[in-house]
Amino acid sequence: MTVIAFSLFMTTRIFLVTLFFSFFLKINGLKVKSSFFCNNCGAESPKWIGKCPSCQEWNTYNEEIIEKKTIHEEKEMMWKSSKKGKVIPKKLDEIGTLSTQRINTLDAELNRVLGGGLVFGSIILVGGQPGIGKSTLLLQLALKQKIKVLYVSGEESEEQIKMRANRIGNNNSDCFIYTDINVNNILKEAIKLSPEVIIIDSIQTLVSPFIDSTPGSVSQVRECTGELQRFAKETNISVFIIGHITKEGGIAGPKLLEHIVDVVLQFEGDQHYSYRILRTLKNRFGSTDEIGIYAMDVHGLREISNPSELLISPDDGHLSGSSIAASVEGMRPLLIETQALVSPSIYGTPQRSATGFDLRRLSMLLAVLEKRCGLPFGQNDVFLNIAGGIKVTDPSIDLAVVTALISSLQDIHVSKKICFAGEVGLSGEIRPVSRVEQRIQEAARLGFDTIFISAYKSELLSKKNFGLEVRLLSKIDDLLKEVFA
Numbered sequence: 001m002t003v004i005a006f007s008l009f010m011t012t013r014i015f016l017v018t019l020f021f022s023f024f025l026k027i028n029g030l031k032v033k034s035s036f037f038c039n040n041c042g043a044e045s046p047k048w049i050g051k052c053p054s055c056q057e058w059n060t061y062n063e064e065i066i067e068k069k070t071i072h073e074e075k076e077m078m079w080k081s082s083k084k085g086k087v088i089p090k091k092l093d094e095i096g097t098l099s100t101q102r103i104n105t106l107d108a109e110l111n112r113v114l115g116g117g118l119v120f121g122s123i124i125l126v127g128g129q130p131g132i133g134k135s136t137l138l139l140q141l142a143l144k145q146k147i148k149v150l151y152v153s154g155e156e157s158e159e160q161i162k163m164r165a166n167r168i169g170n171n172n173s174d175c176f177i178y179t180d181i182n183v184n185n186i187l188k189e190a191i192k193l194s195p196e197v198i199i200i201d202s203i204q205t206l207v208s209p210f211i212d213s214t215p216g217s218v219s220q221v222r223e224c225t226g227e228l229q230r231f232a233k234e235t236n237i238s239v240f241i242i243g244h245i246t247k248e249g250g251i252a253g254p255k256l257l258e259h260i261v262d263v264v265l266q267f268e269g270d271q272h273y274s275y276r277i278l279r280t281l282k283n284r285f286g287s288t289d290e291i292g293i294y295a296m297d298v299h300g301l302r303e304i305s306n307p308s309e310l311l312i313s314p315d316d317g318h319l320s321g322s323s324i325a326a327s328v329e330g331m332r333p334l335l336i337e338t339q340a341l342v343s344p345s346i347y348g349t350p351q352r353s354a355t356g357f358d359l360r361r362l363s364m365l366l367a368v369l370e371k372r373c374g375l376p377f378g379q380n381d382v383f384l385n386i387a388g389g390i391k392v393t394d395p396s397i398d399l400a401v402v403t404a405l406i407s408s409l410q411d412i413h414v415s416k417k418i419c420f421a422g423e424v425g426l427s428g429e430i431r432p433v434s435r436v437e438q439r440i441q442e443a444a445r446l447g448f449d450t451i452f453i454s455a456y457k458s459e460l461l462s463k464k465n466f467g468l469e470v471r472l473l474s475k476i477d478d479l480l481k482e483v484f485a
Contacts, residue, residue: 115286128267154205273389321408325400356386372428
């Protein structure tokens with residue numbers, strides 16, 4: 001009886017303490033709420049569940065404490081004082097069209113991926129691996145401009161940013177540095193300064209005073225991005241946001257983050273190479289097929305206006321196993337060098353290795369060559385490399401890869417004045433590729449003598465005057481006769 005009485009006493013005591021605590025929060029205008037969020041997609045649930053019903057991922061729900069706004073805190077949000085009047089629905093015919101005003105970023109590659117420049121009131125998300133150059137790119141942007149820019153950093157001190165600015169070398173007297181992580185304070189300072197551009201480095205470090213959870217959590221990222229989006233649209237100030245990425249390569253935080261922003265840019269590259277590619281994943285104001293190419297050096301990121309000349313090594317000797325592919329990255333024609341090495345297998349089991357190219361596609365091309373042409377690749381080690389450290393997924397480089405493989409196997413040199421553009425099918429046929437005229441014009445501009453393309457519906461192209469010879473191929477057998485006769 002004593003144990004039962006003690007248990008009842010403790011239960012009653014805990015209940016009274018909880019009731020008093022809830023009453024205390026209520027009279028102070030606070031309402032604490034705990035909820036569960038999916039780390040992958042940002043879905044919310046009142047309780048923990050093992051499998052997310054939105055993205056179908058397992059064990060991604062974490063508990064976060066959410067603190068609602070009080071009346072006093074709402075009055076402190078000074079920036080919410082813009083649009084007055086009631087918004088009513090309008091007919092589509094009654095809405096006028098305005099020309100989209102853009103800011104020239106003074107960076108030709110960034111202007112290209114943004115669709116012609118930075119749109120007023122837009123919010124741009126820039127993601128990429130650690131150390132790839134995201135902060136350097138946007139600090140370079142801030143220092144190049146002749147307009148007022150507010151650079152907000154939650155990861156570095158003012159002295160660290162100054163050191164990087166000295167290394168870059170540019171100077172903008174209207175570039176303001178602000179180190180804070182409270183999004184409410186940041187927006188208040190932005191109202192005082194009235195800059196044309198705000199740069200946030202990074203969104204995972206910001207916190208909202210109305211959310212009682214750690215920085216980088218799903219609720220914090222969602223709330224902070226939502227505040228920045230409302231601020232950008234109401235004040236017509238453009239906002240750049242730097243975002244971290246996960247180990248799978250996606251942007252960290254809820255998927256809602258990519259839906260909120262206007263533009264999503266992915267900064268790609270290998271830290272062991274100097275080349276960086278800025279790729280557009282989403283753009284409400286332009287095409288998503290554009291890329292920007294940079295090179296990292298001691299003074300920051302340098303724009304590469306003609307990457308084809310840098311990706312092709314000079315013809316310094318009659319070496320085998322090399323060919324030039326006329327590729328297209330986004331909307332941009334790009335000539336790249338493919339290198340192959342075929343040697344007898346010493347250990348009995350042939351090796352297959354590819355750098356910058358899909359290994360499974362390489363295995364498919366080797367099978368086609370062995371089956372359709374009778375070439376003995378099954379007894380040799382095969383190593384393939386895309387020069388310059390870039391990764392290519394364009395199927396049009398199949399013809400150049402096949403040429404490099406045959407060249408290395410037979411030890412026959414292929415001239416650097418010849419390039420190739422064509423997809424190889426399982427039957428050994430050469431299939432046509434998109435934007436063939438752009439590839440031919442780029443090859444002619446760089447001084448190539450001949451380009452090999454698919455013969456399918458290309459008779460008119462072979463008769464046009466591009467400044468180089470256009471030769472047609474139907475099958476791999478034709479390639480052996482034309483190039484390796």
